[in-house]
Each structure stands twice: as C-alpha cells, then as structure tokens.
Amino acid sequence: MAVNFNTGFVFLMITMAAAAAAGFSVVAADSPKEIIVKTVKGQKLCDQGWECKGLSKYCCNQTISDFFQTYQFETLFENRNSPVSHAVGFWDYRSFITAAATYQPLGFGTTGGKTLQMKEVAAFLGHVGAKTSCGYGVATGGPLAWGLCYKKEMSPSQDYCDEYYKYDYPCAPGAQYYGRGAIPIYWNYNYGAIGEALKVDLLNHPEYIEQNATLAFQAAMWRWMTPAKKGQPSAHDAFVGNWKPTKNDTLAKRVPGFGTTMNILYSDSVCGQGDVDSMNVMISHYQHYLDLMGLNRDEAGPHEVLNCAEQVPFNPSYKSSS
C-alpha cells in the first residue's frame, strides 16, 4: 500500500513538472475538455465527459461549469456559511455541479445557447434561493443575499404523513416528511415518488435529503425536469420554450416563462393569488441572480412572462395547508 501510494505521488509530481514545463495548466477546470462528436442520422451528438455524458445533442453546447463557476456560486450565495445560517458547511458548488451532471445531457442548462442556458441556471437557482433564504430586509447584503441558508424546515408542525397514500407510499415508522432540500420536498408521497425516480429509498430515509447536498440538488433538478402530470410541461420545458401552450393554457394565461415554472412547482400556493409575496420573492431572486451573473435583468422578459398572479393553477391542491 505504502509503496503504491509513494509511486503514485512521484508520478503526479513528474506529470505536473512536465505540464508546467510545456506551459499547460494542470488545474482540471482550465484544461481543455475532450469533446467527442458523432453524427447519427444527420444529427450531431456529443459527449463531454463527466459533466455531460452519453452522446446527446445538448452536450454539444457549453456545459454549466463553462459559464457558471465556483466564484459565481459564491457570489450568489455569499452568506450561506455565515454563523447565523442554518446549514453551515452543507451546500457547495461541487454538489450543485455534480447533481447537474445527471441532467445536462437532458437539456438542463444546456439548451438553446449561452444566454438561455445562463437564464435557466439563474431561474432554477432563483427558486432555490427563495425557498432556502433566511434573509430579511435588514440582513447584511439585503434580503436577496441569503439563499441556501436552510436545508430543512426548522419547526415542523406535523409529520406530513398522508394516509391516503398508505398503499403506494406508506409512511415509515418514526419518519417525518417535513420540508427538506433545495426546493423543499414535503409529504410521504413526494418523498416516495422522488425516491423511486432517483433510486434512493427516501420513503424510509427522508433524512438523506438533509445529509447529502448532491442528493438535495438532484431531487430539486428532477422536479424541475419532470412534469407533475402527464400532458403537462416540466418547469424546464415551460422555461426554455419546448412547451407549446394549448388553447386551454392560453385561456388560463399560462405562457412559456418563469411565471409558469412557479405554477408547475407550487400551483395555487403561489399562483392565481394576485400579487403575493411568495411569488414576488422568487421573481426578485431570479432577477438578482441574472444581475450577478452579468446578464441584464431585462433578459427575464416582460412582467407577463415573469409572474403568475393571474394564471389558473395547473394542479390545485385539495389540501388547504400550504
């Protein structure tokens, strides 16, 4: 063991010296990526290694780490490790980008060219920032500088076990399904469904979400990428314009854009309620992140596509709880 370790170390030293002599940087992020390009039936497909793997048209575009790097993550979430934060040391860039690697071959942050790609990352993180913020008007840096301050609901008033789903998603003894994650997950049936999708036993171990930031981001991205119901768009599709509204959608004032992503993810707890705070806080985070990423906030589009105040909710809740 010791011999192998030493051999490996010496090898690394030589490699670094050789690279330095040749004028290359050995920092992984700076080294040129190897992009595999194949044309299949006239369509260009690519593979960019770990971050965008498996021959997809989306992997021919830049990947998220090309335009959204550690320092930008730090700028967006500058207070997340402050002493008053409730998730010190939990969230980090590496978890975000590792989770994103699962969805970039499917178009997450890789659709439509650089501006739209950056907008989608800002929009997704706008949801995350608003949902995990502990910012108040008087807090350092202003209320928008406190995203990723929480990883779970602090004083749950109940276990969020819905007996109606006891056959499909039975609550595990002692398990609590309170809000956890980057876009918080509540209720046994949501933990159950997301656990199935990610092949992690979240029904018996909902606590995994508050123990593993990569998993927490992955769960949020899965929700962003997945329609709540057949025939409905995912937040991703509604945002990047893959979704074409039906006549019903138009009558319901649902148009492609950020507003509809809130409708898909939160329905009547946020949308169709007029000019409410819960909605405006998400829009403000999204716009703030566009600013910080160096995009003009006008890129977010006009008020009609940004908000969902007058939209008819996609899937109104049968519960009165929010």
Ligand SMILES: *[C@@H]1O[C@H](CO)[C@@H](O)[C@H](O)[C@H]1NC(C)=O
């Ligand atoms: C990749 O980016 C280009 C613009 O640079 C865009 O036209 C194209 O639609 C993008 N590919 C996909 C699959 O979204």
Ligand SMILES: *[C@@H]1O[C@H](CO)[C@@H](O)[C@H](O)[C@H]1NC(C)=O
């Ligand atoms: C955290 O979750 C990721 C994604 O599901 C998984 O690959 C990783 O093994 C997990 N880490 C730990 C320590 O369980």
Ligand SMILES: *[C@@H]1O[C@H](CO)[C@@H](O)[C@H](O)[C@H]1NC(C)=O
């Ligand atoms: C459109 O809305 C009407 C009235 O709510 C409903 O009956 C109908 O099924 C909807 N059509 C589609 C395609 O969703």
